[in-house]
Amino acid sequence: MSVESITSLQNPRIKNLVRLRDRRPRDKQKVFPVEGFRAIRRALEQRVPILELYYAPDWFLGTNETEVIDRVAASGARLFELSKPVFAKIAYRDRPEGLLAMVDQWETTLSDLKLGTPPFLLVVESIEKPGNLGTILRSADAAGVDAVIVCDPVTDLFNPNVVRSSTGVLFAVDVAVAPSKTVLEWLRERKIRIAATTPHTRNVYTRADLTGPLAIVMGSEQHGLSGTWLDACDQPIRIPMAGQADSLNVAMATLVTLFEAVRQRGTDAY
């Protein structure tokens, strides 16, 4: 296998990888960086095409890295071996593992989604923190939703901290990105019932009917759900909370709501 060596911080590929931490160059080039053993292995498992792999043996934590490199090489990616300081420059983690892949962005359109019978969707509106979006993807995966629909995103799906906090689940869960109004119309056309979470209702989520064709809708960290969703929903729901009002953040509230729906729906996992 052919490997190019990079030892200069001035190398244009290195400069570009640093630039890709920002959304605009990421979206323009239609690629994104994926760092770390677990996330890259998951990309391989999900047959996500890897364009390039950058690695630095000086940072490796174990001995499994070689196998990942071989598999990425076999898939046709270009390989680059980096010196320790050069890798440190492109790494966005505090503790680099010496592996970073460059991956193509993919289309995230509503029309590509495959729905189950009955449909079970998670919709999130304007999530601000990449860490929350990544955790929400993990929860959605564990709950077995058909897809996650990201409305009016503030953070983009291919943000390095979304990839990291999703622990690579980003590659496994179907995701669509669209404006709230488009999604609302799309759900109505398909007769999917909308359960919108808000503190301003007496309707406790465990007493709501979360069976049948369902979209659970969660709002942003700062502002909660917009009027678009609160006015249009079939049922508002809330999670009753003891203790401090802000103990559950949006990612935690999403997890609790999804698993109550799983319980009511009695899916195969049982």
Next chain:
Amino acid sequence: MSVESITSLQNPRIKNLVRLRDRRPRDKQKVFPVEGFRAIRRALEQRVPILELYYAPDWFLGTNETEVIDRVAASGARLFELSKPVFAKIAYRDRPEGLLAMVDQWETTLSDLKLGTPPFLLVVESIEKPGNLGTILRSADAAGVDAVIVCDPVTDLFNPNVVRSSTGVLFAVDVAVAPSKTVLEWLRERKIRIAATTPHTRNVYTRADLTGPLAIVMGSEQHGLSGTWLDACDQPIRIPMAGQADSLNVAMATLVTLFEAVRQRGTDAY
């Protein structure tokens, strides 16, 4: 109010605050640092005695800081105003807010716990990541448990990242720290039933009886629960999961299990 000014990085108080990032000096001095507006305000709300307050107006994000400083001063703490670079040195956050308090550690003994009728406890064994322990405290607070019992801790309760990720809930939730075997005996004496989470059971958590005197027990990130708990528990329980096996981490699994117990127990929050 009397304020001392610190502008030297060599000031012994500054050097000591940096040292307190490590557990040993923290435990020896029986104090811990608490950083940020939200956590310090929560300490005030919970009447936790603050020994010293270090602040740097150059880092303030808003205008609420003055009120917090006044309240801390009124409580009898010593005040220190720091230059921007000196505060940057003691801050452990990426984005300092210019407020850091030094607080006394407190006793965390089993005998101090007050139990509800019936008791509802969360027990965690050997949690490794401070971020997980902090999130678990938030979940426990939201679920309204009587207390969290931390067994054989790997990370200590007063770790700066526990304080941070708990968003100050550490000051609001009753916590005891003790060895697993002591806790097990303590629970048995009180006839509190033990539900131990493990992937190695067919007993789904939503079908288990989580009412009555109950302790939910969660294991460590790497190893799950030890034999001590799995052998002794009244019922093993598991959360069924779709998707990737590791999508739910221990903090997420704790949250899901606690809220199922809350649902079954039908507490006042409903």
